[in-house]
Amino acid sequence: MLAAFSSSRLIMTSHNAFESSLVSSTFAIPLLATVVAYISLCLLLHLTQDPAEPPPLLKSIPFLSPVLGMVSGRYKLFTSLRDRYGFPIYTLRLPGLRVYVVNDRSLISAIERSTRTLSFAPIEAQAAAAVLGTSKVTNEIMAHDPGSDQNHFAVFRKAVRPVLAPGPYLNAMFQRSFQTMSLSLDAQLTSAEPTKVDLLAWIRHEITLAGTDAEYGEANPFRDPSIEESWQRRFVSGLPVLVGGVLPRVLARQSILARERLVQRFLDYFEQAHHITGGSGAVHTRLRHNAAAGMPLADTARGEVGACMAFLNNTVPGAFWVLYHMYADPAVLRHVREELLAHAVVKDDDDNDNHHTLNVDSVLSACPILKSTVHEVFRVRGIGTGMVRRVLADQRLGDSGYLLKKGALVFAPNSVQHQHLDRTRAWSGADCDRFDHRRFLQPNGGGGLKGTSALRIFGGGGSYCPGRHFASAQLLVFAALVALRADIRPVPGRAWGHVTADRSFGLGIATGFLMPDSDLEVEILPTGMKINPRFTPRFTL
Numbered sequence: 001m002l003a004a005f006s007s008s009r010l011i012m013t014s015h016n017a018f019e020s021s022l023v024s025s026t027f028a029i030p031l032l033a034t035v036v037a038y039i040s041l042c043l044l045l046h047l048t049q050d051p052a053e054p055p056p057l058l059k060s061i062p063f064l065s066p067v068l069g070m071v072s073g074r075y076k077l078f079t080s081l082r083d084r085y086g087f088p089i090y091t092l093r094l095p096g097l098r099v100y101v102v103n104d105r106s107l108i109s110a111i112e113r114s115t116r117t118l119s120f121a122p123i124e125a126q127a128a129a130a131v132l133g134t135s136k137v138t139n140e141i142m143a144h145d146p147g148s149d150q151n152h153f154a155v156f157r158k159a160v161r162p163v164l165a166p167g168p169y170l171n172a173m174f175q176r177s178f179q180t181m182s183l184s185l186d187a188q189l190t191s192a193e194p195t196k197v198d199l200l201a202w203i204r205h206e207i208t209l210a211g212t213d214a215e216y217g218e219a220n221p222f223r224d225p226s227i228e229e230s231w232q233r234r235f236v237s238g239l240p241v242l243v244g245g246v247l248p249r250v251l252a253r254q255s256i257l258a259r260e261r262l263v264q265r266f267l268d269y270f271e272q273a274h275h276i277t278g279g280s281g282a283v284h285t286r287l288r289h290n291a292a293a294g295m296p297l298a299d300t301a302r303g304e305v306g307a308c309m310a311f312l313n314n315t316v317p318g319a320f321w322v323l324y325h326m327y328a329d330p331a332v333l334r335h336v337r338e339e340l341l342a343h344a345v346v347k348d349d350d351d352n353d354n355h356h357t358l359n360v361d362s363v364l365s366a367c368p369i370l371k372s373t374v375h376e377v378f379r380v381r382g383i384g385t386g387m388v389r390r391v392l393a394d395q396r397l398g399d400s401g402y403l404l405k406k407g408a409l410v411f412a413p414n415s416v417q418h419q420h421l422d423r424t425r426a427w428s429g430a431d432c433d434r435f436d437h438r439r440f441l442q443p444n445g446g447g448g449l450k451g452t453s454a455l456r457i458f459g460g461g462g463s464y465c466p467g468r469h470f471a472s473a474q475l476l477v478f479a480a481l482v483a484l485r486a487d488i489r490p491v492p493g494r495a496w497g498h499v500t501a502d503r504s505f506g507l508g509i510a511t512g513f514l515m516p517d518s519d520l521e522v523e524i525l526p527t528g529m530k531i532n533p534r535f536t537p538r539f540t541l
């Protein structure tokens, strides 16, 4: 019995030993594999990172820590790395990609000057092909010679700049845009009863119609509500998947269907020659430029979808944040209204029904508080992305001596440029997180604004946004018309403070602004003022 007991103990002991060795090897093998993989990745990172490159950060889990950092820190990752390490430029190693993140402004200038070797064109070409679904021939035209000043995008930029600069073509766009905004407000602000709307959706509709009327005239395809719906609800919402390129036909099916509907409408627009009577100078320039490059008309129609991204995807959130900050703080609204009434509004003589004329010229040139408010929106909310360039050849970056390797991306986040801790800057210090609508005013209150050249919302250098005059004027005039004509307040139970913008990664697609995390339902009440905008095309911006 004892023998049986001891042999069973022996069996149990050896069974236990077998189990524990099984358990330990169950853990040991993956653990060992993890350690080996980890050491290999550390070695890989170390061996493939040249000491002359900008210092690598977030290396604790090679290639994965930057991804995890972006997911958890979102757009704030870049300011936190700047504040923690203070490097002028650093490297983030992602799977299959190195990104040089730039903090120092003087390096940004050097990058913008190196157009032959640090180019935006391949990024544009790749994004256009992925998002717009252009044909092979067009993709080849767009991808050709990205470092040359004769590449497709560089030539286009030169051609479009004059028609979007102050002058007759821009004036024609302004005229249509302001008229559309004003007539729409006339139609809506009639009843003394508050109208309930979702603020972002409402602004999106107003700005979309004003912007597309300016571009396409009477036959504007966006006048059809189903096209506007296709644009926003279906096409734009699928952009991240289209750009990412992972199974777009499955994961962004609705977006692709909506895009094809938009493309067909633009094709009809050209084929029925609506551009001849109603197209802006920019529409004509795009058509001419593409035809001269040998692109089929169908791809020019696709290009119009891309153009709409350029002129809507920024102006809509920009207008949202301007109205948000104006109405969320009663002092801002009061100051803006007082300034407009003092400098830009005249009561009509022969009228006893509260009719006024808004002198658009004065809104654009004689209302520094409103202008400063819009610029503060650019600074505080215009941090949704930054300058991106592709490195076309191994090179040293300007006088800094840093080695940049072919194939990498260079990224200068706007959040870093717009929120300085360095006290020598135009704005800086502890209050740079705060919205101050008077920040850009001159100390003596007169003249233009101060410190605006450090803003990066419209990019810089050779690819400085050519649409900035139109965009700025649209934001200023929209804000002026709404400020004078409407009171806006959140519906009961909601508050301005409920609007957050924490979900953005700061890697926006064709948008430099942070997007609000959710819409806000508001009540709009007419102030009773009737405003007729008068536009005399004399001003400069």
Ligand code: HEM
Residues within 6 Å of the ligand: 120, 124, 153, 156, 157, 160, 164, 282, 310, 311, 312, 314, 315, 318, 386, 387, 388, 456, 457, 458, 459, 460, 463, 464, 465, 466, 467, 468, 470, 471, 472, 512
């Ligand atoms: C607040 C509104 C806007 C913002 C923040 C904005 C921002 C930008 C930025 C940052 C770039 C340069 C990208 C780079 O080089 O890195 C750009 C390019 C451009 N933008 Fe704008 N934009 C706005 C509105 C507009 C409007 C209203 C138009 C047209 C009427 C427009 C037309 C263009 C064009 C044609 C380009 C050149 C694209 C190229 O280089 O091929 N933008 N924009």
